[in-house]
Structure formats: structure tokens, C-alpha cells
Amino acid sequence: MEKIKIGIIGYGNLGKGAEKAVKLSKDMELVGIFTRRNKSEIDSDSNIYNISELEEFKGDIDVCILCGGSATDLWKQGPEIAKNFNTVDSFDTHAKIPEYFSQIDGSAKSGNNLSLISTGWDPGLFSIHRLFSQSIMPVGETYTFWGKGVSQGHGDAIRQIEGVKDAVQYTIPVEKVISEIQSGNILDLTTRDKHIRECYVVVEEEADKNKIENEIKSMPNYFSDYDTYVNFVSEDELKLNHSGMPHGGRVLRIGKTSENIKQIYEFKLDLGSNPEFTSAINVAYARAVYRLNKEGTKGAISVFDVPVSYLSIISPEEQRRLLL
Template identity: 65%
Template sequence: MIKIGIVGYGNLGKGIERACEVFEDMEVVGIFTRRNPEDIKAKSAVYSVDELPSFKDQIDVCLLAGGSATDLMEQGPSVLENFNTVDCYDTHAKVPEYFDKMNRIGKENGTLSLISTGWDPGLFSIQRLFSECILPKGDTYTFWGKGVSQGHSDALRRIEGVKNAIQYTIPNQDVIEKIKAGERLELSTRDKHFRECFVVLEEGADEKAITDEIVNMPNYFSDYDTTVHFISEEELSAEHQGMPHGGTVIRIGETSNGCKQNYEFSLSLDSNPEFTASVAVAYARGVHRAFKEGKTGAITVFDLPLSYLSVYTDEELRKNYI
């Protein structure tokens, strides 16, 4: 059994716990939280995050469920000093910076971290690279939604004066149809998606100031046409509790002059956090295997063979999947 620690117990942390019930070779040693452990209702044992170092010899991989906006830049390096880690860091622009930091700490402490898994970054990263390797002449487009972005919703909730919030990413369907029809388009970030935010304010909070902070937030909203709605807690609870998401990677290429090829990979998800969690848990299996073979530092989804994610032997994979 692979011994798992879950660091954080928001939507992603809950999804990881559920995924570990499905993955028969995974066992959750504990959930580690900044909140009062007695306030957490979970099937697994719950501890204060301050107790995590004392579990050093009992956990094979820690899955980090903190948010990318503020948590993981501190949480990741701290946990990696004592444990192998898998995270879903999704601030694309800062991935190189985060990787370098985690790689250094992992090398110094003899631990291994896989960063930025999930479905984007993660599975979509693989599809972008794979399709471009196959079709070197062409254009790649990624679209997300319509759905709830966990990272962007978390970034909203971190704003002072925001009591609760959720954010929907909405793809530009007109642009998608043009691409599928064969048009090669030069698209800005703003051309491809819209962002729609539903925000519950703390009493006395300034709507205009918070709107300005949201629409100008770098790496999250400033590059998009963003609409902000202020609603009640009751309306948020009644109309925005689901967490669907999905998206599409499209590569339009040519294998010879005039011979067009369309490579498309898509996801349609009832629960963004549960699917993201399942990807992270699968990669925890791969990290555990790579670590046992002597790998340390930091890696991404590009660095592990698919066979490392499977419970099957190489012989079984060749027999049943080739």
C-alpha cells in the first residue's frame, strides 16, 4: 500500500480522500489542516498541520491541496523538506519559478515533487505537447469551460472583503467553431475566454474597490473580459453549488501540403475537484515508484512514463493495452 498524507481539506482535499477510496493501493494516513482538527468531518484521521513532520516515516507521498494563489508557494517547499509531494499548482506564468524552487529543495533534502498536475496544467499539457510532436506544422488552441475554476474561485475568496465567491470560465464558442472549420486564427487570451464572477461581500465591503481588484488581478483576470456579479449568500448556495468543468485542446495541422489533420482532446466533468484529485492520486503512484528508483528534485507530467501511473505490470500493459 502507498501511504498518503492529504495537506488541506477544501474541495480538492475532499476529492483526494474520495479518490483514495477508489484507488485500491492507496491508504490515507491522515488529513493535515490549519483549522481545528475537531471541526473537520472526514472519514480519515485529521491532525493539525503542525503535526505533519512527526509522520515523516509513515507517509510515502503528501498530496498538497492548498490553493495556488497564496498557499502552495509556501506549503510546497515546506512539506517537501520532509516528504515526497504531488500538487496541482496552476498559475501557469509562475510554473518555471515554482519548479526551480521545488527542484532545489527536493535535491537538498532527498525528496521528490511532481508539480502542476491535474487536467490543466496536467493532462492538457501532455496533449499540447503530444499533438505538436505529431503535427509539427500547425496551431494549437486550448479552451476551458464552461465551468468552475477552483484556482480562480480561490483567488476571489482571498480578497479582503469577500465572504464567498465562485468563478466560471466561459469559452468563446464562435472562435471554436471557426477553428474547427479550418480557420487559422491569431488569438489573444482575451479573444478565447470570458470570466464571470459571483461574489458575496462581507458587510460594509466596497463593491467598486473589489470589482477593480478582481478585474485587474494579474495572472487571473486582468487579461480577460471579466464580469462581476454581487449576490447574496443564499443565492450563491442555491444556484452555484455544483463544480462542473471541462475543456478542449485542438491542434490543427498539415502532414503534407493541403492535407489537414484535426487532433482534439476534450473533457466534460461533473466535478472539477474530484477529477483533478483523481489525476493527482494517479501521479502519486508514479512519484512513489520514481522515488524508489532514486529520483529526487522536481518533475512534471512530462517526466513520468504512463506505465508508472498504472497498477499493472509492464507485461500486463503490453498484453492488454497495446
């Protein structure tokens, strides 16, 4: 069997997760990891290259998995790399997806390549469930809950406050509300009803804790619409108790198929490692991108455009025989 040749672009948490997932995929071969860092800093037995060397691998890599961040990395890397390679990324700025899709679509088409954007679990799996459940039950209500898990963006926001040395923020769904929905109650929920935010914050010795707490709680977009709890902890405690990367969440739809009939559809994830799970999804979609491009598909696509059959290493006949 000829293996699918993979390049990993970026070696943060997502890149490391992708490296593990490629190794678990018998039909794939990791050509190399491409990073901006000094190669000598990278602790890995894979081939490590500088990102500036990537273009030389044109023709030798089937799919590049882009593991950079959405805020700046992907806007630059995505359109550039899509000119020369098939790509998969986990662009997750929901509001900017149409604009990003359009840029990538142009680049990928110019190189006859295929780029799947915004995979992972949300956007990604959760998106599939929002679309699927609404498509089969047009009358109903869909709810998405996240957590308990660490939100990187919210931790970053706290770290911008003067006097803060480090911070971790947990998004926590309100279980009582979830139970009510699971029992078939259609609820009209505000942002505050659905999630609470719990912060663990390390401050400078002389910092004004009251002032910092108020600044966090009143921060627009990030915290002001939520019940927010702030805990001040030592650097050691943060490291010891809050350095894992668990996450999860669920998509729930209560559909009505006739006057008195409710149908409850639920998809739930409970993740030991958010980046490892995200990367596992990205790697399966790299398989699909490789196959779809071989069949002639070009431009940008999303998880909505990929039949599940294309994600699997087993043949369609075996899929039907064993799993249908």
C-alpha cells in the first residue's frame, strides 16, 4: 500500500497531537514537521525542518496539516500553503469563516489543490451535529454546551491585565440546564444561563487583587456576560493542578416530529486532551482530502462536504459489512 505523505506545519500542542495521530495511522507516513523555531529546540524523532524549506517539498507531501493559530498564523500560512499543497486546518474564528473560506478557495484552486478548513471538534464535529440534527428535524431547538474545559483565549485575555503573571480559565456548563433539556424542555437561554467561567490567577506580589478581580469580571465579550469566579493561586498550584488540557461539551437538539412527539438527539465529548483529540480529527480529514483531491475535487471545503466513508482506512465493502 502506498502511504499518504503528511507534513505537519507548526509544533505547538496541535502539532504534537498530529504527530501522534499520524503514527497511529497505518496508511500514513510523516514526511516532516515544519516549524519556525530553532530545530535544536524540538524534542522529537520525526524529521524537523524550518518552515521556509516547505516549498521544496512540493510534490513530495500529499497533505499539509496546518497546526498554527487562527488569530494570525492561519491567515498568512493557509492561503500561501494552499497554493502548493492540499491542506487541512482547524481555523476556529467562527465569525470569520466565510472570509477565510473564500481566501483559501482561491489559493487552492490556483494550484489544483484541495483545502479543508475549520475541522476539529468545534468547529468540526459539533458543526456536523448542528447541521445534521436540524436537517433531519426541521422543527426544534439546538443547544451547544462547552466544557468543563480550558479556554485558551480567555486565559490569554486575563494575562493581558496589569499585575497578572499567569492564568487558566475553565468554561463550565450549567448541568441543571442540561438535565432540563435532556428531559425534553425547550428553554430560552441567555449566555449567562448556559455556562459559568472559573479563573485561576497568579499575580505579582504587589498587585491589587480586588482591582484585578473587577477587571476580569467586567471584561466585555470575555466575562461580563457570565457569572465569573476568580481564584488567586500560587504559581506552583497553577502548575500542579491546572496544567492539563481536558475539555468536552455537547450538542443537544430537541426535535418535534409531530404535535406531541419529542425526539432528543445528543452528541457528547469528554476529552482527556483537547489538542490530541482535535489533531486526531484533523489527521482523519487529511485522509479524506487526499482521496477527494485524487478524484479531482479542488478549492476549499468544510467537514459538511465529506462523506464519512472517506475518513476510514477500511474499504467501503468492509465498512458496510462490519459497521453499517
